[in-house]
Amino acid sequence: MKRNVLIVEDNRVCMEALAELTRKCDTVGAVFCVDNRKDAYTCAMENEIDLFLVDIILDSGNIHDISGFLFVKELREVRRYEFTPVIFITSLVDEAMSAFHDLHCFDYIEKPFDWEKTRKIIKTALKAPLCDERECSVFYYRKDGVLYALNIDRMIYLETSFRNVTIHTLDETIELPYASLKNLMKDLPRKYFIQCSRNVVINRLFIEYVDKVNRFIKLRNGELIKIGGKMKKGFLEEL
Known part of the structure; x- marks a missing residue:
């Protein structure tokens, strides 16, 4: 069964590179890309998403921004997404570890990307069990x-x-x-x-x-x- 992926990333170059890498996975169906928290939530509600790749910081101009983290926190309150795999994207490992524990994320990938490691993490996450029918x-x-x-x-x-x-x-x-x-x-x-x-x-x-x-x-x-x-x-x- 094909799986849908939502990429939430404000950097256009990173977003497109992640989308291209994700589409090469055999089990991937649709790949949705958005660059902000509001559009991410709308996309998640209007579609069945099986894997989320979310940048913790979606407004690089705001040093206090954690809107990606807040999006996933909001997402976890939706019953069908309570345990859906989330991979956080970050350049700050401490930030990722906090999100990892607080929101039960599947894994995290660091910037700049190690593309081979990133590919393996995504492929592993795509093998996670789907919601019980x-x-x-x-x-x-x-x-x-x-x-x-x-x-x-x-x-x-x-x-x-x-x-x-x-x-x-x-x-x-x-x-x-x-x-x-x-x-x-x-x-x-x-x-x-x-x-x-x-x-x-x-x-x-x-x-x-x-x-x-x-x-x-x-x-x-x-x-x-x-x-x-x-x-x-x-x-x-x-x-």
């Missing part, structure tokens, strides 16, 4: 202080209105007051769920067909879901 088939949500588990193959779609999120399943309708669809999506596997409008996320397993002309989706239970005008292009591309 059985674990990924369950969605956890919290309501009234209690943690519940819900099988993904029972979830039809989620919609938000008036600060609440409603989960429509084959068995029941679950209301989550004061919940955020954006936050819930962090724990939903992208291979199953896709956003079709600002307020609705649907499970691909329940799509019967898509009417591109009239902009609606017919679900297997007979319901029709409207595709948002501004999201039509992105939805169809991701579909």
Whole structure:
């Protein structure tokens, strides 16, 4: 199975060199490259990433910058990335060792790069076990202080209105007051769920067909879901 890699590096030359090296690995699928914390987080949420290469300092003009470290700290709070391999990039070994222990990173590579050593570290990280499919088939949500588990193959779609999120399943309708669809999506596997409008996320397993002309989706239970005008292009591309 091909694995996706995200490289977060503010130095364009280093970024392109790492991307070229990574693409030469047989098990690599897509290689995404960004140069800042915000774009890194967005990319991680919109794609399934199996390996991260992250420069600890993403703003070399700021001597106090640790935005790469902060990105990984934020990443570890997302359930599906809790144990995903992270390789830190740094010119400061002490800095890397701190990140290594605090955020459970897989390894680190020093600048200037020893390319043979870097290649071996990346290839080894790519052999790390992927997320257990059985674990990924369950969605956890919290309501009234209690943690519940819900099988993904029972979830039809989620919609938000008036600060609440409603989960429509084959068995029941679950209301989550004061919940955020954006936050819930962090724990939903992208291979199953896709956003079709600002307020609705649907499970691909329940799509019967898509009417591109009239902009609606017919679900297997007979319901029709409207595709948002501004999201039509992105939805169809991701579909």
